[in-house]
Amino acid sequence: MTSATHRSAAEIGRTATGPRPLPPLGSQSSATELSHVDTTLSNGLRVVAVRKATVPLVEVRVWIPFAGEDKLHPATAEVLAETLLTGTARRDRVEIDAELALIGGDLGTGVDPERLYVTGSALSSGLPTLLDVLGDVFTGAAYTDAEVGRERERLIERIAVSRTQPRTIAREALQKQRYGDHPATREVPEASDVEVVTPERVRALHAASVLPRGSVLVIVGDIDPQTVPGDLERALGGWASDRSAPRLPALPELTGGNVLLVPRAGAVQSQIRLSAQTVPRTDPRYAAVQLANLAYGGYFSSRLVENIREDKGYTYGAHSGFEFTDQNATVNVDADTANEVTAAALLETRYELGRLGLVPPTGEEVESVRQYAIGSLLTSTSSQSGLAGQVMALASTGLGVEWLQEHPARVAAVTEEEVAQAALDFFAPKRFTGVVVGDADLLAPKLTALGDVTVGEQD
Numbered sequence: 001m002t003s004a005t006h007r008s009a010a011e012i013g014r015t016a017t018g019p020r021p022l023p024p025l026g027s028q029s030s031a032t033e034l035s036h037v038d039t040t041l042s043n044g045l046r047v048v049a050v051r052k053a054t055v056p057l058v059e060v061r062v063w064i065p066f067a068g069e070d071k072l073h074p075a076t077a078e079v080l081a082e083t084l085l086t087g088t089a090r091r092d093r094v095e096i097d098a099e100l101a102l103i104g105g106d107l108g109t110g111v112d113p114e115r116l117y118v119t120g121s122a123l124s125s126g127l128p129t130l131l132d133v134l135g136d137v138f139t140g141a142a143y144t145d146a147e148v149g150r151e152r153e154r155l156i157e158r159i160a161v162s163r164t165q166p167r168t169i170a171r172e173a174l175q176k177q178r179y180g181d182h183p184a185t186r187e188v189p190e191a192s193d194v195e196v197v198t199p200e201r202v203r204a205l206h207a208a209s210v211l212p213r214g215s216v217l218v219i220v221g222d223i224d225p226q227t228v229p230g231d232l233e234r235a236l237g238g239w240a241s242d243r244s245a246p247r248l249p250a251l252p253e254l255t256g257g258n259v260l261l262v263p264r265a266g267a268v269q270s271q272i273r274l275s276a277q278t279v280p281r282t283d284p285r286y287a288a289v290q291l292a293n294l295a296y297g298g299y300f301s302s303r304l305v306e307n308i309r310e311d312k313g314y315t316y317g318a319h320s321g322f323e324f325t326d327q328n329a330t331v332n333v334d335a336d337t338a339n340e341v342t343a344a345a346l347l348e349t350r351y352e353l354g355r356l357g358l359v360p361p362t363g364e365e366v367e368s369v370r371q372y373a374i375g376s377l378l379t380s381t382s383s384q385s386g387l388a389g390q391v392m393a394l395a396s397t398g399l400g401v402e403w404l405q406e407h408p409a410r411v412a413a414v415t416e417e418e419v420a421q422a423a424l425d426f427f428a429p430k431r432f433t434g435v436v437v438g439d440a441d442l443l444a445p446k447l448t449a450l451g452d453v454t455v456g457e458q459d
Contacts, residue, residue, distance in 0.1 A: 034387075036401045037225040041233055043240040044213025048395050049228035050220045052384050056124045057104075058221030059388035062134070063396045065214055065245040066116040067183055072201070074113065074186040075193035080143070080202050080210075081111040082151040084118075088140040093147065096133060103129045107137075113184045114248050114325055115396070116210065121385070124222040131235035138239045141206055148199040159191045166264075166336070166437065170271035173262040173435040174332075178275055184248055184325060212236065214244035216395045220388040251328040253277050257433040259346070261447055263440035263458045270342040270438030272349065274333040276431040278322065281329075281399060287410040288422040293331055294369035295361040295419070296320050296352060296427060299376075301368065304352050308335060314345040324397060331426065339439060343446035346436065346453075353429045360420030374408045 036050040066077060085107055086093045100106055103126025108119050122130045162168050168188060175185035219228055254277040279286050290298075297304035297320030308314040318335040333353075337345045361369070381387040381404065394403055436447060440455055447453045 034401055034405065035225055037228060038395075038400050039229050041212070041229060041236070043236065044211075044215075044244065045232070045236065045239075046216045046395065047229055047232055048216065048218045048391055048400065049223060049225035050218075050387065050391060050401060051223055051225050052220050052387055053222040054384065056222045057384060058122055058124050058127050058130070058219055058223055059384045060118075060120040060122075060130060060134070061216075061218040061388050061392040062118040063216045063218075063392055064116045064118075064210060065114070065247040066111060066209055067113065067246045067248040068205075068209070069183060072193050072197065073183075073205075075189035076197050076201050076205050077111045077116065078155055078189050079148060079152055079194065079197045080205055081109045081116060082155055083143050083147050083202065084109050084137060084141050084206075086147040086151070087142045087144060088136045089142060090136055090140060091133070096137075099129055099133060102126070105130050107133065113186055127219075127221075127223065128231065128235070131231060135235045135237075135239060138210060138212075138236065141210075143199045143202045143206070145199050148197070148202055152194055152197060156191045156194050159188060159194065162188055163191075166267070166269065166271055169262075169264065170273050170334075170435065170437045173260070173437055174273040174275060177260050177433060177435050178254060178330075179251060182249070182251060184251060209246055211241045211243055211245040212239050213241060214247065216392065218388055218392045218395060220391065221384050248326060251325060253328075254330060254431075254433060256431045258452045258454045259433065259447075260435045261440055261444060261453055261455045262435050262437045263456060264437050265439060265441070265458070267437070267439045268339060270337050270339055270436055270443060272333070272335045272337065272342070272346055272434070272436050274349065274432045274434035275323075275330050276426065276433070278329050278331045278426050280324065280327055281394070281397065281403065285418075285422060285425075287407070288414045288418040289331075289426050290322075290373060291366060291369045291411070291414055291419045292356065292361070292422040292427060293320055293322065294372060295365050295423070296356050297333060299369070299372055303356065304333070304335075304349065307352055308337075308345050308348050312341075312344070312348065314338075314341045314348070318349070324393070327397060333432070333434075339442050342436065342438060342443055343450060346447065347450055350429045350432075350450075353427050353432065356427045357420075357424035360423050361416070363416050366414075366416050366419050370411055370414065373411050377404075377408060377411075 034050050038048045040046050085096060103122045105122030105126055106120060110117050120130060179185050254275060278289055296302055297318055304318050308318050315335045315337045320331060320333045323330045323332055333349060335345060381390050390404060391401060444455050
């Protein structure tokens with residue numbers, strides 16, 4: 001028997017003449033043409049149906065604008081989302097679950113300050129049943145006393161846990177720093193508000209806000225898109241209103257500013273959250289800004305990750321990415337760090353923002369992020385569920401499947417100079433505001449010494 005000498009990865013990667021060269025990147029696949037229909041039903045519901053017959057399944061997504069100014073709206077909306085599928089005048093919870101099970105289907109709900117959403121899937125042969133259940137739920141959800149009471153208590157427990165989580169605390173602090181008292185900031189209701197939500201209040205909110213006009217329904221799967229609108233007219237014909245679903249007021253534009261240190265006594269870690277205004281997907285500069293973001297912190301080989309994770313070990317993960325709310329778009333940066341390196345991590349995060357504009361991405365960097373952007377888009381739409389999610393994200397802001405098909409070509413056409421200009425225009429440190437959540441007694445001296453950091457009041 002012969003014995004083999006173990007070689008490390010570093011040794012394998014080297015030859016007698018130096019590091020072993022990486023193989024060249026393969027050619028990028030092009031976007032696939034998608035057979036689809038994009039239309040509006042008589043009740044005002046926009047429908048996007050896309051054929052993707054990879055497996056005999058369908059994915060359904062419903063997006064309903066669901067804004068509200070009332071103080072109890074966030075709490076009532078959460079209870080509504082939790083009880084929407086718990087029974088109608090025709091079916092109780094068990095009957096809904098049984099009918100979905102027979103078609104290999106499921107439905108789920110969620111809500112945030114912008115929208116109420118329903119997600120579902122089923123065997124393609126079971127689509128008529130799935131749509132019938134949806135129509136029944138939208139027109140006849142019962143919100144019985146027992147179901148509302150049960151889900152209300154579960155929600156109170158989840159809120160109590162959620163409000164102890166550092167990421168929830170950081171998100172709430174960032175929202176208030178960015179948008180003040182705007183309704184968009186009310187993402188987690190107060191437990192005390194949930195306690196007083198009644199079935200009558202939930203039913204009233206459903207009648208006032210669960211409306212088809214201005215909403216979007218996406219179906220992706222093994223379907224004939226041409227027949228879907230007619231199927232939906234029959235299944236959802238009773239879901240109608242002359243009013244439109246209520247949309248969020250426009251968000252104020254971010255103009256940069258100080259970072260707020262939000263005290264969290266005794267915390268052993270800190271959360272860094274920065275945010276700046278950027279451009280929506282409809283802007284001609286979006287593709288260039290997308291590549292600039294990837295180079296900065298949008299994927300694992302980005303400058304920010306290389307600096308504060310790989311080189312200095314300040315964090316297990318750092319990331320920058322886009323957040324879209326209606327026609328508004330921001331770029332957000334986040335990293336969680338130990339207290340002793342929080343100030344240094346914020347310094348390096350700002351440094352990399354400045355360096356992106358002053359020392360723009362090289363040709364090699366641009367090609368790397370270009371390949372990543374196109375490849376990740378094609379990968380994310382390769383499954384029915386992934387495609388449904390992408391189409392819904394676009395449709396909810398007024399775009400369609402065409403944007404998805406055309407975007408790889410836009411990314412491919414971006415020049416190195418356009419990425420450099422986007423980096424300078426949109427990633428300058430002065431454009432960002434944000435928060436650091438952590439123990440102020442430990443963090444304040446070093447953070448305030450950096451400048452442009454103010455200390456918030458202790459709760």
